Amino acid sequence: MPSKSKVMIVDDDGSIRETLTDYLDAQGFTVASTAGHQSALRLARSLSPDIAVIDLAQNGGGLALFLELRSFSSMPVIFLTDESEETDCIISLEIGGDDYLVKPCNPRELAARIKAVLRRTNVVPVKPTNLATGSSISFGQCHFNSSTHELTKASGETVMLSKGEMKLLMTFLANPKTVMSREHLLDATQNRRKDIYDRSVDNLVSRLRKKLEVDPLAPRLIKTYWGGGYSLTSEVTATSDVTVLSG
Numbered sequence: 001m002p003s004k005s006k007v008m009i010v011d012d013d014g015s016i017r018e019t020l021t022d023y024l025d026a027q028g029f030t031v032a033s034t035a036g037h038q039s040a041l042r043l044a045r046s047l048s049p050d051i052a053v054i055d056l057a058q059n060g061g062g063l064a065l066f067l068e069l070r071s072f073s074s075m076p077v078i079f080l081t082d083e084s085e086e087t088d089c090i091i092s093l094e095i096g097g098d099d100y101l102v103k104p105c106n107p108r109e110l111a112a113r114i115k116a117v118l119r120r121t122n123v124v125p126v127k128p129t130n131l132a133t134g135s136s137i138s139f140g141q142c143h144f145n146s147s148t149h150e151l152t153k154a155s156g157e158t159v160m161l162s163k164g165e166m167k168l169l170m171t172f173l174a175n176p177k178t179v180m181s182r183e184h185l186l187d188a189t190q191n192r193r194k195d196i197y198d199r200s201v202d203n204l205v206s207r208l209r210k211k212l213e214v215d216p217l218a219p220r221l222i223k224t225y226w227g228g229g230y231s232l233t234s235e236v237t238a239t240s241d242v243t244v245l246s247g
Contacts, residue, residue, distance in 0.1 A: 005118055008049035009033035010040045010065065011080065012058050016103075020053070023107035029114070037065050049075055051114055055103075056081045063091070070096065076117045080105060137173055140221050140234040142212050144169060153212055165208050168201075172222065172232035181229040205230055 007029045011017050017033040024031045032047050034040050037059060044052070052069065056062035056079050066077055079100040093100065098117045101110055137144045141154035149166050152158045161169065171180070171188045180188075185201045205224075209216040223231050 004028065004030050005050040005114075006030045006032070006047055007114060008040070008043055008047060008052040010052065010058055010062075011035065011055040013055070016055075016080075020107055020110065024111060024114070027111050029111075035059065037061070040065055041068060044069055044073055044075075048073075051075055051118060052077045053110065053114070054079055056100075066097065067095075078110070078113055078117060137236060137238055139173060139176070139232065139236045142221070144173065146170065151212060154214060159211050161208075161211065164204050165211065168204050168208055169212075172230075173236050176232050176234065176236040179225050179229055179231045185229065 007024055009017055009020055009024075009031060011020075011033070012035050014035070017035070021031045021033050032043055032049070034043050035058070040052075040054075040058075043049075052075055054062045054065060054077055058065070062079060066079075069075070069077070076098040077096075079097055080103050081100055082103055099113050101113065137146065143152040144150070149161050150158050151161055151169070167188070168185065171185060182201045185205075205222060206216070209219050209222055213219045213221060221232060221234055223233050225231060
């Protein structure tokens with residue numbers, strides 16, 4: 001996370017704005033705050049924040065502000081909500097919000113959630129899987145034939161991959177040594193928008209590890225990065241039709 005990530009706080013309560021601003025500033029963030037709907041829109045356009053913290057109950061409506069922000073910005077958003085507004089906050093996650101906290105929130109927890117969201121959203125974008133059909137790809141001590149979908153493990157055993165496992169592996173092969181978030185992998189393998197409750201990618205990674213790792217419980221090829229996602233750790237080369245792939 002950049003040491004001076006820019007945070008925009010939108011809350012009608014001046015004491016909350018002051019408390020959060022002071023704490024986040026001490027944590028190395030650049031913080032700007034406001035109370036109003038229109039002033040928040042102006043601030044977002046002028047500051048271009050890396051992330052916004054929005055009170056759902058702020059004047060003009062937090063959800064309405066979020067939708068207007070989305071018309072010109074893709075910055076992640078964390079919502080602050082009262083317990084009675086939890087249903088609205090779940091709705092906000094369903095339409096693209098990134099996280100929420102129930103007020104009164106602990107500034108330290110908010111800072112930790114901001115850092116976690118920024119780690120997820122600031123990973124390197126996934127490249128398309130443009131491996132040539134019929135090519136034999138080598139990575140680690142494994143080989144993959146993109147035409148037959150056969151994976152030959154380090155032990156010499158050959159296994160077949162499902163369609164989902166193949167798409168996931170080809171995404172890793174096109175992006176070696178790159179940390180890819182669960183959301184990006186979900187989009188690359190299933191063409192779906194991210195869902196905070198969706199763990200299908202984790203299940204798919206687990207199945208793929210069982211087919212290619214020497215010890216799936218201590219994976220060496222596909223590493224997990226807490227708060228980030230997954231990465232293929234090895235170099236990737238093509239042994240027939242295509243040239244060396246770079247990260």
